[in-house]
Each structure stands twice: as structure tokens, then as C-alpha cells.
Amino acid sequence: MILGVIADDFTGATDVASMLVRAGMHTVQVLGVPESGLPQADAVVIALKTRTIAPADAVAHSLAALAALRAAGARQIYFKYCSTFDSTPQGNIGPVTDALMAALGTDFTIACPAFPENGRTVFRGHLFVGDALLSDSGMRHHPLTPMTDANLVRVLQAQTQQTVGLLRHDVIDGGTPAAQARIAQLRADGVKIAVADAVSNAHLLTLADACAELPLLTAGSGVALGLPPAYARRGWFTPNANAAELDRLQGPTAVVSGSCSEATNAQVAQWMAAGRATLQIDPLALHEGRQTADAVLAQATQALAQGPVLIYATATPESVRAVQQALGVQASGEAVEHALAHIAQGLVQAGVRRLVVAGGETSGAVVQALGVRQLRIGAAICPGVPWTQSTLPGNGEAVQLALKSGNFGGVDFFAQALQQAGVAL
Numbered sequence: 001m002i003l004g005v006i007a008d009d010f011t012g013a014t015d016v017a018s019m020l021v022r023a024g025m026h027t028v029q030v031l032g033v034p035e036s037g038l039p040q041a042d043a044v045v046i047a048l049k050t051r052t053i054a055p056a057d058a059v060a061h062s063l064a065a066l067a068a069l070r071a072a073g074a075r076q077i078y079f080k081y082c083s084t085f086d087s088t089p090q091g092n093i094g095p096v097t098d099a100l101m102a103a104l105g106t107d108f109t110i111a112c113p114a115f116p117e118n119g120r121t122v123f124r125g126h127l128f129v130g131d132a133l134l135s136d137s138g139m140r141h142h143p144l145t146p147m148t149d150a151n152l153v154r155v156l157q158a159q160t161q162q163t164v165g166l167l168r169h170d171v172i173d174g175g176t177p178a179a180q181a182r183i184a185q186l187r188a189d190g191v192k193i194a195v196a197d198a199v200s201n202a203h204l205l206t207l208a209d210a211c212a213e214l215p216l217l218t219a220g221s222g223v224a225l226g227l228p229p230a231y232a233r234r235g236w237f238t239p240n241a242n243a244a245e246l247d248r249l250q251g252p253t254a255v256v257s258g259s260c261s262e263a264t265n266a267q268v269a270q271w272m273a274a275g276r277a278t279l280q281i282d283p284l285a286l287h288e289g290r291q292t293a294d295a296v297l298a299q300a301t302q303a304l305a306q307g308p309v310l311i312y313a314t315a316t317p318e319s320v321r322a323v324q325q326a327l328g329v330q331a332s333g334e335a336v337e338h339a340l341a342h343i344a345q346g347l348v349q350a351g352v353r354r355l356v357v358a359g360g361e362t363s364g365a366v367v368q369a370l371g372v373r374q375l376r377i378g379a380a381i382c383p384g385v386p387w388t389q390s391t392l393p394g395n396g397e398a399v400q401l402a403l404k405s406g407n408f409g410g411v412d413f414f415a416q417a418l419q420q421a422g423v424a425l
Contacts, residue, residue, distance in 0.1 A: 001038070002236050003227060004069030005045040006062050006100070007080040008092065009017035009360040010367055011385075011405040013047030013053075016221040017377040020045075023228035024239025027172060029375040031367050031389065033064045038072040039374060042237050049364040051082070058092040066103055068127065073235070077104060078227075081210060082360075083120040083220035083384075084134060084407065085113045085155065086147055093273055094159025097193060097218050101162075106215040108187050110167065111156055113220035114198035117383040118408060120220065121199040125153045125166045129407075131325040138262035138317075138407075152195045154316035162241045172196070172203050179210035181269045198222065202412050204231070210270070223385055246378035246389045249400055251353035252304040253423045254416050256344045257312040257390060258336050258362030259315050259406030263413075265357065268314045270411040277303045281313035283323045283332050297346040304350065308418055308425065311343055314358070337361055341369035348392070354421045356402040356414055363403040375401070381417045383411045 003020070004386055007013035013029050020027045038044050046065040050058035053137040062079070069077060081093050093111075101109060110175055114122045119130040129137035133150040140148050140221050149155050149292050157164040171182045185352040186194050198204050201222075208226025211217055215249040257268055278300055285291035296311060315323075323332045344355060344366040357363045369418065375388040378400075385404045404419045410416070415425055 001041065001044055001069070001074045002231055003043040003071050003076050003078060004063045004072070004074030005043065005078040005080055006069070007045055008049050008051045008058070008096070009049060009364040010047045010084075010404045011360040012080055012082055012389055013045045013220070014375065014377065014386055014403045015384040015408075016224045017045045018227060018329050018380045018384060019221045019224040019249070021244045021377045023225060024238065024241060024243050026240055026243050027227045027377045029377060031373050031375070033061070033068055034373070038068055044069065044072065044074070045080075050096070051360065053092070054094050055090050055095040059095050062096045063103060064099040066100060070087060076212070076217065076237055078224065079216065080224075081113065081218070082405070083113045083115040083118060083222070084129065084147060085152060093158030093218070094156055098160050098162060100216055100328055101192070104215045107217055108192055108194070109216045110196045110207065111152065111218050112150070112196040112198055112223050114204065115198075115220050115222040115384065116198065116200055119323060120222070122152065122195065122197045123169060123199055124197065125195050126150045127152055136416060156193065156195060160193065162192035163190050165189070165194045167194040167196040169197035169203060171197055172198070172206050173371055176206055176209045179206055179309065185208065190370070193218075199224065209233070219287065225238065244377065244379040244386070246376060246387060246400065248422060249353045249396060249398055251351050253307065253308040253354040253418055253421070254300065254304065254347050254352050254358040255310040255358070256340050256362065256366060257310065257314045257358035258340050259359030260315050260317070261406035263409060264314050264358045264406045265316065266411045267409060267413050268310065268312050271310050271414050274415070277306060277309040279303070279309065279311045281311065281336060283313065283335050284326060286335050287327055289332060293342040296339070297343045299360070300343060300347060301350045304347075304352070308423060310414065311340065313340060334359065337365040341365035345369040352416070353398065354400045354423065356404065356417050358404045359406045367401070367403070370399070372399075372401070379420075381420055382413060384408050387417070387421060
């Protein structure tokens with residue numbers, strides 16, 4: 001193993017794995033820290049569910065993942081978080097980074113959530129979503145991790161006792177030697193974590209090459225795009241043009257959506273506007289017993305005979321706030337996750353073999369309900385979202401999952417994903 005990745009949620013894990021496969025690395029994603037050994041691959045991504053849990057628990061799970069990756073011989077470790085740098089108010093990104101640095105005995109790493117292909121760029125330490133500062137984007141309304149400050153140096157400095165600095169875009173423009181020289185100066189000045197600018201893929205490629213031999217990287221998925229070529233230049237592996245191949249599966253298809261991001265709201269609206277089958281989960285109705293997951297599952301199973309069906313709890317920020325005020329933030333989120341996971345499990349038992357899941361927390365709940373432990377990573381549907389394939393426990397049948405971060409994909413994402421998988425709409 002060359003690269004060992006610790007991802008703080010399931011969709012983020014498939015996101016970074018997709019970047020590696022795209023560049024020819026055979027990559028396997030493992031869901032949770034395995035009790036036995038890790039699979040053999042150029043890169044192994046351990047998907048955790050630590051984005052919104054208590055910092056101490058996030059640290060403990062991340063260190064367990066690190067121990068497994070080091071035992072398997074990983075040459076470099078990569079802590080992957082969201083391209084919008086979201087974190088709990090207490091801040092899990094800083095504490096996890098601190099713990100990994102201490103465990104690896106390293107005095108320097110970078111922090112770079114940039115993913116220009118999806119409109120996430122870092123300029124002079126400030127994170128942009130498209131043309132807007134992060135604090136002016138839809139992330140300011142996120143129900144679990146609202147981001148109201150786009151200054152990543154300031155955000156990260158509040159989460160760590162270590163000195164946070166900045167590796168600017170104009171330095172990175174000078175190429176690998178310039179970036180490495182600046183890193184050396186930052187280390188000499190006592191900077192332990194440098195927020196790295198990146199406004200293009202060229203910046204990501206330079207960063208990856210300049211940092212390929214650091215023990216630890218922390219980033220979104222973008223930096224991973226440049227690591228395989230950097231490793232290949234060092235003679236560590238040979239890219240494989242067939243790394244993304246998956247099987248062609250038959251059977252019914254469904255979409256399950258729990259994300260309430262602006263992007264997913266638009267995707268649900270587009271699906272409905274096309275006249276395709278939809279069923280809505282209502283958290284208040286679930287709580288009051290007016291709706292049950294089993295009843296929705298029965299409706300969805302019946303609808304599958306006519307083609308793909310979407311089951312969604314996606315809602316506007318105003319609707320989400322109303323539900324949270326009535327039920328509480330944690331209780332409302334858990335109710336939706338449990339219902340959608342139960343429905344997804346029932347759909348697969350009913351024969352669904354290709355399942356699109358929207359939302360990081362929803363994806364985590366679904367794969368746990370299915371008992372899936374490993375995923376082969378296939379070709380990307382859109383930047384950051386690949387099809388994946390796994391074997392169901394018990395019957396050994398194959399199932400393919402597209403686990404989408406809420407903010408990713410265009411308005412036609414659901415249809416695009418199914419068409420790529422060979423589903424007629």
C-alpha cells in the first residue's frame with residue numbers, strides 16, 4: 001500500500017477514492033476500521049462517520065484507522081474532510097489533525113479543501129463556493145455544520161494549539177521547488193499546519209508533488225488527484241488504465257435522498273419535474289406515527305415495477321429549521337437517517353441492485369444498514385462521485401452504490417447516474 005486515507009464520512013471517502021482511481025490507482029474503500037487486516041491495493045480508504053461526533057470520539061476512531069493503515073504498510077497518510085471544510089462548532093478537523101501529527105511524529109502538514117472542478121477554491125486562505133465566499137454560500141444554512149466564516153486560517157487556528165499559516169497561490173504558481181522552499185521557511189518559522197491556496201487543478205498537482213513525501217496530508221479530495229502522478233514519478237507504482245472497471249448489473253434501481261443542500265434540493269426538483277416516481281419522508285409524520293418507514297417501503301417496492309423511484313426527505317432550510325425546532329436537531333436528523341436506511345435495506349432485499357444515495361450522513365446510515373464492509377471504486381459520475389460495487393453479506397450478490405455528498409452534482413445528477421449504469425429512463 002502506498003496511500004492510506006482516513007475519511008470523516010462515507011461520501012467523502014468515495015470522493016477521494018474516485019480521484020485516485022481516475023489517475024490509475026487500484027483503490028478499495030473499507031467502511032469502518034476492520035477487525036482483521038486490510039485488503040491489498042495501491043490505496044485503501046477507511047471511511048469513518050466522525051464529521052459530527054464529539055471531538056474526542058473522532059480522534060479515537062481516526063487513530064484506530066491510522067493504526068490499521070500503518071500496520072498494512074501505508075507509505076503516506078491522508079486525512080480527508082469535506083471540500084467545504086465543515087466541522088462541528090467544537091471543530092473536529094483541528095483535533096484529528098493534531099492527533100495524527102503526534103502519532104506520526106511529524107511537525108508539519110497542509111490543509112487544503114480545494115476542489116476546483118466542483119467550484120471549491122481557496123484564495124489567500126479564504127474558501128469560495130463558486131463565486132461566493134463560503135460564508136455567503138448555502139453552507140451557512142447547513143442544518144448540522146453551518147459555516148459562517150470563510151477564512152480557513154482563522155477557522156482552523158480556533159481548533160488547534162499549533163500555529164497555522166498560509167501557503168499562497170502565487171508561491172504555488174512557481175512550481176514544486178518554490179512550494180517546497182516556502183514549506184521549509186514556514187517550518188523554520190514555527191508553522192505546523194499551512195492552509196494551502198488552490199484555484200486550479202494545476203495548483204493541486206503542484207501541491208501533491210511538493211508534499212508527496214510528507215508523512216501526513218490533510219485535504220479535501222482535490223489534492224488526491226495529483227498524488228498518483230507524483231508517486232509514479234518517484235517509481236512507487238505504475239498507473240492502471242483499467243482501475244475503474246465495474247460489472248454490469250441487472251435489476252431494479254432506486255434513489256434515496258436525505259441531504260437538504262441546495263444542490264440536492266435542485267436535483268430532487270428536477271427528478272419530480274420529469275414526472276418520475278417519488279415518495280416523501282416527513283420527519284414530523286414519522287415522529288407522530290402518521291407515517292412509517294415500512295409503509296413507505298411497501299409503496300416504493302410496488303412503484304419499482306414501473307421503473308426507478310426516488311424516496312426523499314430533502315427539504316428547504318426553512319422546513320428543516322421548523323422540524324428541528326419541533327423535534328431537536330439530533331432527533332430529527334436521526335429519525336430521517338434511520339427511516340431512509342431501513343427503506344434502502346428493504347429495497348435491496350426486494351432486488352434493487354443499483355442504488356443512488358444523496359447525503360453524507362444518509363450514505364453512512366445506508367451502508368451500515370446493508371452491512372457493506374468494502375467497496376470497489378469505479379468511474380466517476382461527476383467530479384467526486386463514483387459508482388462503487390460491493391458484495392452483500394449473506395447471499396453474496398453484487399450491489400452498486402453511488403454515494404453522493406449533498407453539495408455535489410448538477411441538477412440532472414440522479415438521471416445521469418442511472419444512465420451511466422445502463423438504466424433506461
